[in-house]
Amino acid sequence: PDIVNYEHIKKNIIINDLHNVTVLKAVVTDKIRSIFFSEHQGRETGRISEDSDFKIDSLTLDDWLEKNNINPALIKMDIEGAEYLAISGMKNYLKTVKKINILLELHCNLIKKFGNAKEDILKLLSDLDFKYKLLNKNDYGSEYYWIYK
Secondary structure (H helix, E strand, O other): OOEEEEEEEHHHHHOOOOOOOOOOEEEOOOOOEEEEEEEEOOOOOOEEEEEEEEEOEEEEEHHHHHHHOOOOOOOEEEOOOOOOHHOOOOHHHHHOOOOOOOEEEEEEHHHHHOOOOOHHHHHHHHOOOOOOEEEOOOOOOEEEEEEOO
């Protein structure tokens, strides 16, 4: 929902002449609800936060994909520690999909703020019959995965 990041993504889509990409200015979680979001004006640290006065309705990908009749081939996730919530909010879709790729950035140092651990996310994906491959790690506690089915 960060307006600067949203505009950057839209410009990138135009520059690359993409016609099959949907950009949502939204927060994806495990259930539809109003949540507080801390905007950081284009920096990578915008996140769900009780320390904010910016409130936005979240959505689940299960609900959104079904309502819009969309079957993505790729989902890119970089959501500052709320990865377990987002994956939980698309479990129904992920159970039934035959083939999909997810590029996942796990913010290992932020996951615990939401009551989970990296192992919880990887187990959830395994339980949904996904395989995963660690692509890279950085010095800031993030790990990059290719998730596939």
